[in-house]
Amino acid sequence: MRISKFVTPEIIYGLGALSQVGESALRLGASKIFVVSDPGVVAHKWVEQALDRLRQVGLAFEVWFDVSSNPKDYEVHEAVKCYLDMGCDAILAVGGGSPIDVAKAVAILATNGGVIQDYEGVNKITRPLPPLLVVPTTAGSGSEVTQFAIIVDTRRKVKMSIISKSLVPDIAIIDPAVLQTKDARLTAATGLDALSHAIESFVSLAATPLTDVHALNAIRLIARFLRPSVACQTDLEAKGAMAMAALQAGLAFSNAILGATHAMAHQLDALLDQHHGETNAVLLPYVMEFNQIACVEKFARIAGALGENITGLSSWEAADRAIRAVRRLVRDLGIPESISVTDLSGEDLNRLSRNALKDACVITNPRDVTEKDLYDLFSRVLKRGIQNDQ
Amino acid sequence: MRISKFVTPEIIYGLGALSQVGESALRLGASKIFVVSDPGVVAHKWVEQALDRLRQVGLAFEVWFDVSSNPKDYEVHEAVKCYLDMGCDAILAVGGGSPIDVAKAVAILATNGGVIQDYEGVNKITRPLPPLLVVPTTAGSGSEVTQFAIIVDTRRKVKMSIISKSLVPDIAIIDPAVLQTKDARLTAATGLDALSHAIESFVSLAATPLTDVHALNAIRLIARFLRPSVACQTDLEAKGAMAMAALQAGLAFSNAILGATHAMAHQLDALLDQHHGETNAVLLPYVMEFNQIACVEKFARIAGALGENITGLSSWEAADRAIRAVRRLVRDLGIPESISVTDLSGEDLNRLSRNALKDACVITNPRDVTEKDLYDLFSRVLKRGIQNDQ
Numbered sequence: 001m002r003i004s005k006f007v008t009p010e011i012i013y014g015l016g017a018l019s020q021v022g023e024s025a026l027r028l029g030a031s032k033i034f035v036v037s038d039p040g041v042v043a044h045k046w047v048e049q050a051l052d053r054l055r056q057v058g059l060a061f062e063v064w065f066d067v068s069s070n071p072k073d074y075e076v077h078e079a080v081k082c083y084l085d086m087g088c089d090a091i092l093a094v095g096g097g098s099p100i101d102v103a104k105a106v107a108i109l110a111t112n113g114g115v116i117q118d119y120e121g122v123n124k125i126t127r128p129l130p131p132l133l134v135v136p137t138t139a140g141s142g143s144e145v146t147q148f149a150i151i152v153d154t155r156r157k158v159k160m161s162i163i164s165k166s167l168v169p170d171i172a173i174i175d176p177a178v179l180q181t182k183d184a185r186l187t188a189a190t191g192l193d194a195l196s197h198a199i200e201s202f203v204s205l206a207a208t209p210l211t212d213v214h215a216l217n218a219i220r221l222i223a224r225f226l227r228p229s230v231a232c233q234t235d236l237e238a239k240g241a242m243a244m245a246a247l248q249a250g251l252a253f254s255n256a257i258l259g260a261t262h263a264m265a266h267q268l269d270a271l272l273d274q275h276h277g278e279t280n281a282v283l284l285p286y287v288m289e290f291n292q293i294a295c296v297e298k299f300a301r302i303a304g305a306l307g308e309n310i311t312g313l314s315s316w317e318a319a320d321r322a323i324r325a326v327r328r329l330v331r332d333l334g335i336p337e338s339i340s341v342t343d344l345s346g347e348d349l350n351r352l353s354r355n356a357l358k359d360a361c362v363i364t365n366p367r368d369v370t371e372k373d374l375y376d377l378f379s380r381v382l383k384r385g386i387q388n389d390q
Numbered sequence: 391m392r393i394s395k396f397v398t399p400e401i402i403y404g405l406g407a408l409s410q411v412g413e414s415a416l417r418l419g420a421s422k423i424f425v426v427s428d429p430g431v432v433a434h435k436w437v438e439q440a441l442d443r444l445r446q447v448g449l450a451f452e453v454w455f456d457v458s459s460n461p462k463d464y465e466v467h468e469a470v471k472c473y474l475d476m477g478c479d480a481i482l483a484v485g486g487g488s489p490i491d492v493a494k495a496v497a498i499l500a501t502n503g504g505v506i507q508d509y510e511g512v513n514k515i516t517r518p519l520p521p522l523l524v525v526p527t528t529a530g531s532g533s534e535v536t537q538f539a540i541i542v543d544t545r546r547k548v549k550m551s552i553i554s555k556s557l558v559p560d561i562a563i564i565d566p567a568v569l570q571t572k573d574a575r576l577t578a579a580t581g582l583d584a585l586s587h588a589i590e591s592f593v594s595l596a597a598t599p600l601t602d603v604h605a606l607n608a609i610r611l612i613a614r615f616l617r618p619s620v621a622c623q624t625d626l627e628a629k630g631a632m633a634m635a636a637l638q639a640g641l642a643f644s645n646a647i648l649g650a651t652h653a654m655a656h657q658l659d660a661l662l663d664q665h666h667g668e669t670n671a672v673l674l675p676y677v678m679e680f681n682q683i684a685c686v687e688k689f690a691r692i693a694g695a696l697g698e699n700i701t702g703l704s705s706w707e708a709a710d711r712a713i714r715a716v717r718r719l720v721r722d723l724g725i726p727e728s729i730s731v732t733d734l735s736g737e738d739l740n741r742l743s744r745n746a747l748k749d750a751c752v753i754t755n756p757r758d759v760t761e762k763d764l765y766d767l768f769s770r771v772l773k774r775g776i777q778n779d780q
Binding site for chain 1: 392393394395396397398400401402403404405406407409410555598599600603604607630631634637638
């Protein structure tokens, strides 16, 4: 029994919870709040509703919407300049993982200075951050509750993992109503992102009884509610369950960390123009097959949580069912089984494998991972890249 | 779907976690820390070990061990005088629910002033509290993670519930090793206290998907590990599971509140000389029978969590099994089915019922409760009191 730490924000959850934005910002002591979002989110009414709540409580704000998917270092540096120039003292993020991670990165630089590269890795932040309030608009990244921020280093073309307890937001406001404006494809990608968080944290070497509870429950909810949530934009029962699943998967991986799926996805995200959740979804079954010999009992429990009938099966047979069920779910949601990359050389594959081996998520993968293992996994997932090179 | 709030402390869990006391206190910014415990805890080595950790990091401290079971208003008032006189600026509690609740009450008065009666009820605390670090030495009260403090008003002879988010400790250090010095009777009483928290919060009107996860898991752990924990003082697997169960039951009831069992126990605690957990254990099956028509489906899920075989049973039959399993567990641990009170009049019974109806926990009981209902329940539980009076 290792000594483990478990940290969460204050969580406000429920239909209409967005209405709590103004009161929550005041409670955090904000006098001028920096509002981070992105154009996709702003196109819907949620940001405007959040700003209305700030106006109602008489709170000054500054908006910053220049955030891209897989957010970049220079975006953070521009945003923090605005934060400081405008004299803000608190941050509100309304959006998916990208705006939330930019908000976290701005918070770091606002009080700690330097460039975002200075904080890559674990526990590099020394000074307290300004208050951080987040409203997730996707059910996937879990960033609303995690101690992670992921920012692309554009020069090195890698995703940097910044990990620190001080990145856990002060308040997370989870309103399933806001999930109704996401299209089916984004709903699928973000939901499968949450599934990869839940499964990787459950089998992580840093898993604890407390993270296991959240991980398993997230798997149960995703198995039951992700398909209907993708199928129908206004199914509020499914949206509520998926918001809770993403949150619980976030609580699990924030405190138990992840595995090889994410170590690999972090490399591909900086390279490919597709959603991080889709990349994870493609990688996950391959990595599960690789990990199976390390954690067959836990995989059997995953099968049960996925709703598979495992009565009378051996652990090994049940574990097989878990992988099969994940493949089926990914296929049902229209995600392909491999990733097409036409201009990838063998040397590129070597570089991806080398970088993935350096990623913090490799450390907690349940099975020891070598560069050769990662090369083999990348080769299976990126089939065309290899064919091109041969 | 109501809007709900969920708050937890930072949780440090694991064998040997007590060693984190010094570093944690420093991290909270303490310069002189007020250490609250009680003579029963001090008799073992845990308080001395905690003080050693404070010495190692060079942190000044003041000790206060004058805490009784079911702690009293005047104990709090004496303690806070010492805290202020000695110029302390943070609080460490090492003990069961009583020292932790005294520590919380001292924290309130240290920065908010007045007497502890001023803060009875919900959200009466206006100013921030000093940093609060807690090390529970029992697996029961859950106070290490809750927004509750329970203090006896000695003049009115009632237990006051003080409820505020600011009472959630900053850091809870959970070390199962410290549970090894508790005798079987205290282990049983505190474990059944945790069971009553889990069951009452699971069926509470304020339950949420997040509190349900913790409540059900606590029930599962208690059903499996409370008997072996009572049977063997050094069974560390059982101690670890019970520490986790008490913590999760605490997370559940801190955020979902409780029900009639606790509304009634709060009255009897101020009257009887027995552990709060034993009182809850006696009351729980009676209140479950009363509540069954309000939440038969949830009771059926409780039966499953308690390890009952409910395959093929109707919800009603499964719910019956839940109550039967609780009765069996209570009996196995040597707790009687009723409470002997030889000098209780009918008027006393009326007063108990009137006061229980005013308790905050009645509001979230799943079935509407009248004064007559409470009178009938008290009459069944306190059999000799009634017989004496007739």
